[in-house]
Amino acid sequence: MKQVNFKRVAIQHFLSVGEEPVTVDFSKGLHVITGSNKDKPDRRNAIGKSTIADSIYFAIFGDTLRELKKDLIPNNITGGKTHVELDFDVVLPKETNQYKVVRHLNPSKVFIFKDGVDITRDSISNTNKFICDVTSATPSIFQNCVIMTVNNAVPFMAKSKIEKRKFIEDIFGMEVFSKMLAQLRIEYNEIKRDHDIEVTKLTEIKNQRSNYNKQKEALLNKRLEKKQLYVERKENNIDEKDKLVSSLDEFKDQDTSEIEDTINNLKEKLVTVECKIDEKIEDVSTKKAELSHSKATYSKIGTDEAECPVCLRSMEAHDVEHLEKEKSTLKKKLINFGETIKGLNEGLEKAKVAKSTIQKAINNNTNKLSEAKLANQKRESIQQRINQLGEWLEELEIDLNAVDNNDTDFDTLINETGERLTEIESKVESFRKDLANLDLVKYVVSEEGVKSFIVNKLLELLNSKLLTYLRKLDANSICIFNEYFEEEITNEKNKICSYFNFSGAERKSIDLACLFTFSDMRRMQGGVKYNLAIYDELFDSSFDEKGIELVTQILQERTEELDECSIVISHRKESIKAVTGEVIFIEKENGISRRVDYNEQ
Numbered sequence: 001m002k003q004v005n006f007k008r009v010a011i012q013h014f015l016s017v018g019e020e021p022v023t024v025d026f027s028k029g030l031h032v033i034t035g036s037n038k039d040k041p042d043r044r045n046a047i048g049k050s051t052i053a054d055s056i057y058f059a060i061f062g063d064t065l066r067e068l069k070k071d072l073i074p075n076n077i078t079g080g081k082t083h084v085e086l087d088f089d090v091v092l093p094k095e096t097n098q099y100k101v102v103r104h105l106n107p108s109k110v111f112i113f114k115d116g117v118d119i120t121r122d123s124i125s126n127t128n129k130f131i132c133d134v135t136s137a138t139p140s141i142f143q144n145c146v147i148m149t150v151n152n153a154v155p156f157m158a159k160s161k162i163e164k165r166k167f168i169e170d171i172f173g174m175e176v177f178s179k180m181l182a183q184l185r186i187e188y189n190e191i192k193r194d195h196d197i198e199v200t201k202l203t204e205i206k207n208q209r210s211n212y213n214k215q216k217e218a219l220l221n222k223r224l225e226k227k228q229l230y231v232e233r234k235e236n237n238i239d240e241k242d243k244l245v246s247s248l249d250e251f252k253d254q255d256t257s258e259i260e261d262t263i264n265n266l267k268e269k270l271v272t273v274e275c276k277i278d279e280k281i282e283d284v285s286t287k288k289a290e291l292s293h294s295k296a297t298y299s300k301i302g303t304d305e306a307e308c309p310v311c312l313r314s315m316e317a318h319d320v321e322h323l324e325k326e327k328s329t330l331k332k333k334l335i336n337f338g339e340t341i342k343g344l345n346e347g348l349e350k351a352k353v354a355k356s357t358i359q360k361a362i363n364n365n366t367n368k369l370s371e372a373k374l375a376n377q378k379r380e381s382i383q384q385r386i387n388q389l390g391e392w393l394e395e396l397e398i399d400l401n402a403v404d405n406n407d408t409d410f411d412t413l414i415n416e417t418g419e420r421l422t423e424i425e426s427k428v429e430s431f432r433k434d435l436a437n438l439d440l441v442k443y444v445v446s447e448e449g450v451k452s453f454i455v456n457k458l459l460e461l462l463n464s465k466l467l468t469y470l471r472k473l474d475a476n477s478i479c480i481f482n483e484y485f486e487e488e489i490t491n492e493k494n495k496i497c498s499y500f501n502f503s504g505a506e507r508k509s510i511d512l513a514c515l516f517t518f519s520d521m522r523r524m525q526g527g528v529k530y531n532l533a534i535y536d537e538l539f540d541s542s543f544d545e546k547g548i549e550l551v552t553q554i555l556q557e558r559t560e561e562l563d564e565c566s567i568v569i570s571h572r573k574e575s576i577k578a579v580t581g582e583v584i585f586i587e588k589e590n591g592i593s594r595r596v597d598y599n600e601q
Contacts, residue, residue: 003091005531013080016048018592026565029581033569038589048593059086136528145519147534157499165485177445195431209417216410223403241389251379254372263365270358280348291337298330469513536569552578
């Protein structure tokens with residue numbers, strides 16, 4: 001068992017204590033802290049008695065029982081540096097160590113020494129925690145097991161259910177279960193958060209994979225529709241191609257060069273004939289002009305005029321013969337011209353007939369050439385269509401091969417999401433197993449688990465001790481705790497009552513019975529024993545003389561049985577009668593409290 005023996009406290013510039021240090025040694029026995037107020041001789045309050053309890057609490061926790069602000073703790077008259085020293089021993093089965101805690105304000109500092117060696121931590125908060133670990137103390141334990149302050153601490157029974165449960169767990173040393181449960185809850189919440197994140201991811205990936213599958217299915221359906229369309233086109237193109245190939249026989253390839261040569265020859269002949277026609281027309285015109293001129297000349301030959309109409313000379317007898325002869329010659333010439341012109345006209349008509357014949361031949365051959373070219377063009381168009389259909393059929397074959405393939409770009413995405421899905425499902429399953437295990441462990445350390453088993457084992461002892469102290473205090477009530485640390489208080493008429501149904505003295509009896517019980521349970525089950533118990537104004541309110549006598553008897557028994565230093569803070573002179581140790585007398589003058597020797601009067 002661990003035992004914490006408080007030995008001494010020294011106070012300076014703390015609350016009402018000034019420059020002169022106040023020192024108290026914690027020796028075995030029942031001690032009383034009392035005093036007088038020279039500033040108000042008729043009053044015994046506000047002289048600094050409770051400062052002793054506050055200083056011990058301040059040294060360990062860095063705070064006061066009254067929860068004063070830090071700037072209100074230093075003495076406001078002296079203005080000096082607050083200094084509190086607390087000496088204690090920690091006795092373990094194999095060793096005993098001496099500790100000293102030194103705490104200052106203005107500025108705030110705290111030091112802890114072990115066997116004279118400074119073991120102060122790197123910060124005030126860490127040092128405070130270390131001091132609590134060394135003393136195995138918590139504010140709740142200290143206020144309910146070591147120091148009972150009537151005016152400044154809430155009695156155990158007046159605390160909330162949560163505060164009561166936490167305190168009793170501390171008493172039983174089961175705070176580890178609460179810490180474990182709190183840690184498990186933190187771990188559970190962290191895993192639950194990760195689990196929920198992965199479940200969300202899982203849902204998203206499932207939806208994503210489902211969308212990919214739907215898109216793939218839609219794509220394959222489109223491919224099937226395209227395939228049907230391609231097959232239909234292929235069949236139509238094959239039918240059309242076969243028909244066009246069959247129709248090629250109707251349009252044999254024709255050689256147009258012979259026809260073109262014929263046309264060219266005919267055109268050359270046509271040109272020749274046209275030239276002849278032009279020549280004959282010109283000849284006819286010339287002959288007709290000569291004929292006309294000869295006719296005019298002929299008509300003038302043989303005139304009666306004295307002059308020749310031709311040469312304009314005087315007509316002679318021999319000229320008449322000559323004229324007749326000339327006239328006969330012209331007549332023959334006119335006949336020749338007529339025959340020549342006639343022959344030329346006949347030749348012209350024949351040339352025109354020849355031209356017409358050639359022109360018809362040209363037209364016929366031109367028509368043949370046009371028909372041949374049209375046929376060749378038709379054949380070429382058919383062949384081009386056949387070639388185009390052939391290209392389309394090749395392309396359709398490629399397209400059909402493409403749509404026949406079930407592979408898509410979504411396959412890789414589906415495979416990747418499948419792998420991620422498997423991975424996350426594994427994580428989710430792992431988290432679920434962890435959560436299930438944590439649920440089981442949480443149950444084990446919960447109120448219904450192993451804690452309930454331990455509590456049921458300890459409740460009988462706790463209730464038994466509580467009943468013992470209530471009887472010693474002659475209380476007219478019985479208090480029993482259940483496994484959930486909920487109390488049931490019955491009065492002397494065996495009726496269930498609330499703590500607040502009782503009078504002040506009756507509540508004080510319950511409070512003291514709880515205090516003594518919890519102190520014993522802490523010592524027996526918590527593995528820690530404190531040699532100090534302080535009762536602030538225990539005798540000054542609520543209790544009558546009989547009550548004070550019973551409490552005093554219990555305190556004296558505890559000091560003997562437990563080697564305990566019990567200190568009662570009181571302003572009643574009657575309290576001094578109970579002292580088996582020393583009287584710590586505090587005197588206040590000019591607002592400053594100091595310790596003086598007690599002179600019994």
